[in-house]
Amino acid sequence: MPLPDLAATVPALRTRVAAWRDAGERVALVPTMGALHDGHLALVRRAREVADRAVVSIFVNPKQFAASEDFGSYPRVAERDRVRLDGLADLVYAPGLQDMYPPGFATTVSVAGPSAGLEGSARPTHFDGVATVVTKLLLQAGADHAIFGEKDWQQLQVVRRLVADLDIPTAIVGHPTVRDGHGLALSSRNAYLSEAEFAVARRLNVLLGEIAGSLARDPWSTALAAGARSLLAAGFAGVDYLSAVDAETLAPLAAFAPGRTVRLLAAARIGSVRLLDNLAVESP
Ligand code: AMP
Secondary structure, three states: OOOOEEEOOHHHHHHHHHHHHHOOOOEEEEEEOOOOOHHHHHHHHHHHHHOOEEEEEEOOOHHHOOOOOOOOOOOOOHHHHHHHOOOOOOEEEOOOHHHHOOOOOOOOOOOOHHHOOOHHHHOOOHHHHHHHHHHHHHHHHOOOEEEEEHHHHHHHHHHHHHHHHOOOOOEEEEEOOOEOOOOOEOOHHHHHOOHHHHHHHOHHHHHHHHHHHHHOOOOHHHHHHHHHHHHHHOOOOEEEEEEEEEOOOOOEOOOOOOOOOEEEEEEEEEOOEEEEEEEEEOOO
């Protein structure tokens, strides 16, 4: 497979998808903001497993960044991304800002439920921005499947909720977090870390594993308070949250409960970088 073709507009995207559909092929979409790393590429490989054709969208969505965040400096490396997708994706969909949000654009898709708390509290306008762009991308592409990473666990549940609530006929597939040799979740924002900060960042998954284990032994408030202290002691400048929640609804939990699957989620800061990670918590 050669370098993927480029589509920059909704009609160009729909023409390609319609041709595949007419030929009886199934299509999977991988929405990204570019600066592709091996985590994104794993999602694209998954797309090729569940469908015949893989479309990767690359769009740095201003609506999911707060004014104080890194929209302006977010890495934009379109050509390098296309080369990374060589032999993996059939099409790169890279709409311009004006294509996605033309003058007069006035609609927001707002999800409650799983968007409450955690990232929703730390970044109050974030999930409305995500929900709006994901709804548009799914309706634009009309794909059979869309692949999202478990790295952004809360986002994955928000997307599952919105697709169910709005009857969007695209099956949402979650893909496990891809990590480096130290267990650090790959992220485009890791590029902002210095060598010393990398060493701290690599502690996050290790400590989360230990904290998940302590939930089986100690009262959760004790385990989580000690866990937050251990993150600070490891060198993180701050812990935005460290919470054990219902894996699907993101409702806070205080203890294991029958029928509930538990997920441990954390956001911790090093310098100006916020690192997110999460893992499944086995009930004892
Ligand atoms: P982003 O470009 O950061 O918006 O991410 C695009 C998609 O890639 C989202 O569904 C993310 O959850 C997913 N993703 C990002 N990093 C990873 C990773 N390390 N492992 C698996 N999926 C990831």
